[in-house]
Amino acid sequence: MESWQIALQSRDRSNHTIRSYRDSVAVFATWLAQRDNCTCLTHPDDRCPVISTTSLDGTAGALDAETVEAADVRVFLIHERRRTSSGNAHKHFRNIRAFYSWLIQQGHVEAPGPVDNDDAPTVHKKAKPPFSDGEVASLLKACGGTEFNDVRDYAIVRLLLDIGPRVSGLAGIRYTDDPHTNDVMLGQYQIRILLKGGDEYIAPIGKKAAEAIDRYIRRGRARHPFADEPWLWLGEQGPLTAHGVQAMIDRRAKRAGVTNAHPHRFRRTAATNAIEAGQNETDVMLNFGWKRPEMVRLYTEETAADRARRKHQRSSPADRF
Numbered sequence: 400m401e402s403w404q405i406a407l408q409s410r411d412r413s414n415h416t417i418r419s420y421r422d423s424v425a426v427f428a429t430w431l432a433q434r435d436n437c438t439c440l441t442h443p444d445d446r447c448p449v450i451s452t453t454s455l456d457g458t459a460g461a462l463d464a465e466t467v468e469a470a471d472v473r474v475f476l477i478h479e480r481r482r483t484s485s486g487n488a489h490k491h492f493r494n495i496r497a498f499y500s501w502l503i504q505q506g507h508v509e510a511p512g513p514v515d516n517d518d519a520p521t522v523h524k525k526a527k528p529p530f531s532d533g534e535v536a537s538l539l540k541a542c543g544g545t546e547f548n549d550v551r552d553y554a555i556v557r558l559l560l561d562i563g564p565r566v567s568g569l570a571g572i573r574y575t576d577d578p579h580t581n582d583v584m585l586g587q588y589q590i591r592i593l594l595k596g597g598d599e600y601i602a603p604i605g606k607k608a609a610e611a612i613d614r615y616i617r618r619g620r621a622r623h624p625f626a627d628e629p630w631l632w633l634g635e636q637g638p639l640t641a642h643g644v645q646a647m648i649d650r651r652a653k654r655a656g657v658t659n660a661h662p663h664r665f666r667r668t669a670a671t672n673a674i675e676a677g678q679n680e681t682d683v684m685l686n687f688g689w690k691r692p693e694m695v696r697l698y699t700e701e702t703a704a705d706r707a708r709r710k711h712q713r714s715s716p717a718d719r720f
Contacts, residue, residue: 400424403501411597415567423494430475431467437478464502469513476520488520528701529668534657535560541655547619551632551639552647554611556665558590561608563666563687566641568592574616574631583616583631585609592688600688670698674706 400421407417430437472495479488496514503510530538538560542553558569571593573582582591588609590602604612612631620626623633630638639647645662652660666687673683680695689695696703 402505403498406501413595413597415595419490420494420497423491424498426479426491427472427475427495430478431471434474434478464498465508467513469515469518472513472515473518476518480520485520485522489522492519526701527664527667529671530560530657530660530664534655535668537655537657538651538660541651545618547623550615550619552651554608554615555632555644555647556651557608557611558604559662559665560669560672561605562590562592562602563662563669564590564592564602565595565666566644566662568594570630570632570639570641570644572631573629574620575629580629583612585613594688598688602688603686667698667701670695671702674699675702 404417404421407420412420472492476488476492479491492514496516499508499512499514502508503512538556539553542549542556544550555569558564569592572590573580575581584590588604588606590604591599592602593599620631620633625633625637628638632639632644634643648660648662648665652658670683670687673686674680674695678686680692683695683699684690684692687695
């Protein structure tokens with residue numbers, strides 16, 4: 400595991416990605432060691448299917464990485480699907496597959512390895528609607544006020560609704576006097592954002608988001624005890640972290656009476672509203688920092704059928720006869 404982590408770091412994988420990989424392999428290894436006593440949490444009266452494990456010397460015990468077989472991975476995926484969800488099982492499948500690809504590359508395991516692509520769990524689609532107009536209004540109202548946190552949180556929510564940055568990218572926005580490190584260009588209605596993977600891009604922002612950020616800078620940040628910090632968003636203990644942004648969203652959403660408020664839903668709402676406003680897929684892809692148009696369709700698919708129906712009603716091909 401430690402050698403794999405070094406390899407991942409040398410490839411400049413993000414800390415979040417490395418942590419996800421390590422967590423999946425650790426969960427798999429723990430399950431291998433304890434599975435004879437495993438009872439799925441969602442099926443308290445139904446034990447997980449068990450395949451007897453035998454170590455290389457013929458004694459019963461946990462398998463190591465080199466002796467894991469495809470059947471072991473399959474049973475683990477059944478266990479994870481029962482215990483949590485098919486989505487979580489699929490995440491573990493992808494991460495364990497990546498681990499074994501590296502083991503094969505390094506010569507520790509012979510190809511093809513124990514992770515069969517045909518064993519990928521089916522992930523059932525769930526409804527992922529954007530925020531409604533009423534929910535957006537409630538979220539903005541919940542940030543109303545003149546205190547520092549109110550002005551800051553209002554600006555953050557405005558930016559999330561405008562361009563939907565990832566929380567890590569939002570927390571990483573810098574505000575300095577050096578044009579080489581300053582990411583806030585309100586005069587040009589632009590914000591530089593660090594993407595997942597390390598790339599940067601210039602995100603356009605609307606007038607209301609720019610106004611809200613400007614108000615936050617003038618009325619709070621400029622006089623903040625940590626104003627010398629290079630990060631735009633400040634809290635009581637210093638720069639606001641990604642975890643701090645998520646905690647803020649949770650508090651404001653609870654005050655607003657809005658459920659299921661998370662950063663990806665802001666991103667989905669922003670992308671959907673951009674399409675509804677007339678931007679094409681290429682526009683949205685570039686403005687949101689995506690590299691493939693499929694990402695636009697993924698984030699806006701929930702309302703795609705409604706848009707298609709409205710377009711047909713406006714210009715039915717049969718209406719010309």
